Amino acid sequence: MILEHQNKKIFLLIPAYNEERKIGQVIDSLKKSGYHDILVIDDGSKDKTAEYAKNSGAEILRHIINRGQGASLRTGIEYLREEYNPDIIVTFDADGQHRVEDIALLLKPVIDNEFDIALGSRFLCKKCHMTPMRKLILKAGIIFTRLISRINLTDTHNGFRALGRKAIDSIKISHRGMEHASDIIDEISVKKLKYKEVPTEIIYSKYSIQKGTNKNIDFIKMGIKIILNKILS
Amino acid sequence: MNILTLIIAIFVIFAISRVFLRYKGKEISLREMIFWNFIWMIVLIVVLFPNLTTNIAKIIGIGRGVDTAFFISILLLFYLIFRLYVKIDKIDKDITELTIQTSKIIHKQERKR
Numbered sequence A: 001m002i003l004e005h006q007n008k009k010i011f012l013l014i015p016a017y018n019e020e021r022k023i024g025q026v027i028d029s030l031k032k033s034g035y036h037d038i039l040v041i042d043d044g045s046k047d048k049t050a051e052y053a054k055n056s057g058a059e060i061l062r063h064i065i066n067r068g069q070g071a072s073l074r075t076g077i078e079y080l081r082e083e084y085n086p087d088i089i090v091t092f093d094a095d096g097q098h099r100v101e102d103i104a105l106l107l108k109p110v111i112d113n114e115f116d117i118a119l120g121s122r123f124l125c126k127k128c129h130m131t132p133m134r135k136l137i138l139k140a141g142i143i144f145t146r147l148i149s150r151i152n153l154t155d156t157h158n159g160f161r162a163l164g165r166k167a168i169d170s171i172k173i174s175h176r177g178m179e180h181a182s183d184i185i186d187e188i189s190v191k192k193l194k195y196k197e198v199p200t201e202i203i204y205s206k207y208s209i210q211k212g213t214n215k216n217i218d219f220i221k222m223g224i225k226i227i228l229n230k231i232l233s
Numbered sequence B: 001m002n003i004l005t006l007i008i009a010i011f012v013i014f015a016i017s018r019v020f021l022r023y024k025g026k027e028i029s030l031r032e033m034i035f036w037n038f039i040w041m042i043v044l045i046v047v048l049f050p051n052l053t054t055n056i057a058k059i060i061g062i063g064r065g066v067d068t069a070f071f072i073s074i075l076l077l078f079y080l081i082f083r084l085y086v087k088i089d090k091i092d093k094d095i096t097e098l099t100i101q102t103s104k105i106i107h108k109q110e111r112k113r
């Protein structure tokens, strides 16, 4: 699948925090599908995430302390720009929730040079199941983003994206945590990037649900943070 | 002078001496030293001369002197909390920047070897 795009430099960027149980598997499955340029940002994990990622053959940068997903993406994007001059960066979760098969779907609109950025959406995906609570919270996030950034998206907090050159060069991530998702949408709006939503599956395993539930409060905190930042800046 | 006034006065003098010590130890700037001592002086004056605050209260129009003191203290607290928020936010951003840049630098050095 990657053979079709041999002339494009495509990198997978994986922010990871305490994912020792999944990271090896995720990298292996990416390699099996032909994605060999994989950069993992180990965000001060307290477990063996870094070690396992390295053993699986990914390139790995380490944050000394945990700074969040937004900061990790910044590290990754800056580093890739400085060292490899990438054409496309695909951001991918370390916990096995994204499907490797969907990467090609995200790449297509960007490779064909039609769009600057492709965004995965689990709400466009008909097969996807999620807990009602999660669904409610994600929907709230969407309405919130719609109000703040005035962009109409079906899924605003999905970490599965493909950034083309223009997006790589122009998007500035200002929040260090999960709120960066809203930054990216803001930037799409401000920098007038051409974007496309692509239905992508999200796998809700026992592992991810157990990790996800205690985060519902965090979503509310995220909202408050974004509003505060809007007011103060 | 009642016991409470005395206790507060002693505490304020203690606080002022701490501010001076921290300034001498270069932990705070001259501006901060002046700012904090100014605050503590006001507290001292309010405590020692309650009549004075009553007069100010009359001029501002908020009834009793103690109320004026509370009113001003709350305003001040809000301001201080805001300043703290801004500072902490700045430090937080700095730490993020440091983390990002060091991770890149360390990795590049390791790659060269």
Ligand SMILES: Nc1nc2c(ncn2[C@@H]2O[C@H](COP(=O)(O)OP(=O)(O)O)[C@@H](O)[C@H]2O)c(=O)[nH]1
Pocket: A014, A015, A016, A017, A018, A019, A041, A042, A043, A066, A067, A068, A069, A070, A072, A073, A092, A093, A094, A095, A097, A157, A159, A208, A211, A212
């Ligand atoms: N760099 C970094 N990545 C994180 C952090 N927290 C979670 N992640 C990663 O971000 C991805 C998605 O996180 P997850 O907790 O599964 O969020 P959810 O899928 O939206 O519920 C995974 O690859 C995590 O390892 C963090 O503090 N820092």
Ligand SMILES: [Mg+2]
Pocket: A093, A095, A097, A208
């Ligand atoms: Mg997840």
